[in-house]
Amino acid sequence: MNELAVSFNKIYLTGKEQQFIQEALQTGKIGSRGVFSDWCTHFMEQRYGFKKCLLTTSCTSAMEMAAILMNIQAGDEVILPSYTFVSTANAFLLRGAKLVFADSEAKNPNIDANRIEALITPRTKAIVVMHYAGIACDMEKISAICEKHHLLLLEDAAQCIDAYYTYSDGRKRALGSFGHFAAFSFHETKNIIAGEGGMLVVNDDCFIERAEIIYEKGTNRSQFLQQKVDKYEWKDIGSSFALSELNAAFLKAQLACIDEIQQKRNKAWSYYVHLFEKNNIMGLSLPDIPAYSVGNGHIFYLICENYTIRENLLNHSKKQGVQLAFHFSSLANSPYFKELSHGSTNETPVAECFARCLVRLPLYNSLTENQQVRVFESITSFFIH
Numbered sequence: 352m353n354e355l356a357v358s359f360n361k362i363y364l365t366g367k368e369q370q371f372i373q374e375a376l377q378t379g380k381i382g383s384r385g386v387f388s389d390w391c392t393h394f395m396e397q398r399y400g401f402k403k404c405l406l407t408t409s410c411t412s413a414m415e416m417a418a419i420l421m422n423i424q425a426g427d428e429v430i431l432p433s434y435t436f437v438s439t440a441n442a443f444l445l446r447g448a449k450l451v452f453a454d455s456e457a458k459n460p461n462i463d464a465n466r467i468e469a470l471i472t473p474r475t476k477a478i479v480v481m482h483y484a485g486i487a488c489d490m491e492k493i494s495a496i497c498e499k500h501h502l503l504l505l506e507d508a509a510q511c512i513d514a515y516y517t518y519s520d521g522r523k524r525a526l527g528s529f530g531h532f533a534a535f536s537f538h539e540t541k542n543i544i545a546g547e548g549g550m551l552v553v554n555d556d557c558f559i560e561r562a563e564i565i566y567e568k569g570t571n572r573s574q575f576l577q578q579k580v581d582k583y584e585w586k587d588i589g590s591s592f593a594l595s596e597l598n599a600a601f602l603k604a605q606l607a608c609i610d611e612i613q614q615k616r617n618k619a620w621s622y623y624v625h626l627f628e629k630n631n632i633m634g635l636s637l638p639d640i641p642a643y644s645v646g647n648g649h650i651f652y653l654i655c656e657n658y659t660i661r662e663n664l665l666n667h668s669k670k671q672g673v674q675l676a677f678h679f680s681s682l683a684n685s686p687y688f689k690e691l692s693h694g695s696t697n698e699t700p701v702a703e704c705f706a707r708c709l710v711r712l713p714l715y716n717s718l719t720e721n722q723q724v725r726v727f728e729s730i731t732s733f734f735i736h
């Protein structure tokens with residue numbers, strides 16, 4: 352057996368998962384929208400000031416719901432970051448939208464707010480932002496652009512549970528509370544997990560009624576459940592978006608311990624900063640966090656000078672038993688998008704640079720400081736011979 356000394360990710364269990372799943376089994380109700388789902392959505396509405404939360408089978412499906420709610424039609428344009436996961440793009444492509452990719456900020460992979468307005472046309476319907484690694488996008492600037500041009504805003508908040516944006520007067524506001532919609536992920540690789548799972552946040556009242564219908568396969572079943580109608584019927588398009596109570600029970604076990612989980616992750620994240628700041632390595636940059644961002648320790652990344660160095664570093668650390676990882680490729684530069692747009696892609700060179708040079712370090716709750724030192728040493732030994 353040649354086990355990795357430091358693997359890239361390990362799921363964290365709070366110890367309450369089995370008990371809550373057992374309770375869900377005992378209620379005899381393991382479909383959607385039972386007591387566990389209710390607990391989770393209330394918890395997040397209260398804690399983060401989200402208007403309406405609906406648990407979904409994934410963040411991907413939450414974004415698909417958002418695209419339906421936005422009423423995206425064939426030919427509508429949607430501006431989104433090039434540096435993101437494919438689901439952000441697919442949700443809109445499935446509705447026939449034209450994807451318009453925006454480049455990243457110079458200092459981090461987030462969408463560059465200063466490049467958005469130049470991409471707006473009369474056909475633009477929505478802007479999508481993704482807060483990479485739980486680092487906030489420039490939400491004051493982006494919200495102002497959306498208001499000025501009457502555009503809808505979706506936050507791909509997959510990575511940013513318990514992350515915040517700070518206003519200049521010190522007020523803190525949860526990521527996921529800015530957009531008309533936000534989509535979170537509880538996939539096993541995120542801070543808070545449910546196996547698979549996600550959540551749609553609807554922050555604008557005018558979308559809530561239709562959200563309930565689309566969520567319930569296009570029926571008014573939720574009105575029926577609230578005894579507002581005596582039978583439910585087909586009202587609109589929709590799909591099967593709701594999360595099972597078994598996963599919601601798992602999710603409750605995690606959310607009930609969110610402060611402890613976040614404290615551990617933030618501590619591990621800060622310890623990496625401490626190690627790398629104290630030992631400046633030529634050719635390797637630390638994440639540059641904007642002053643308005645209060646992160647959540649989701650990802651710790653470094654930026655290499657070029658692709659070859661990044662690839663060689665990944666191999667070097669692997670040989671030492673340390674699993675590092677690259678991350679997203681830039682969607683504007685993907686073969687599939689080039690095929691879709693018949694070769695006429697919009698260039699996003701900064702996103703491309705993050706795609707080629709960014710490296711993620713192991714980060715999870717059971718990671719020890721000794722293991723972090725080992726990760727650090729595997730990296731320094733590559734740069735300093």
Ligand SMILES: *Cc1c(COP(=O)(O)O)cnc(C)c1O
Pocket residue numbers: 408409410411412435436438439481507509510535536537538548549
């Ligand atoms: C993880 C992730 C997703 C997908 O989440 P699922 O719950 O697996 O659908 C989408 N966008 C981003 C930015 C992600 O990191």
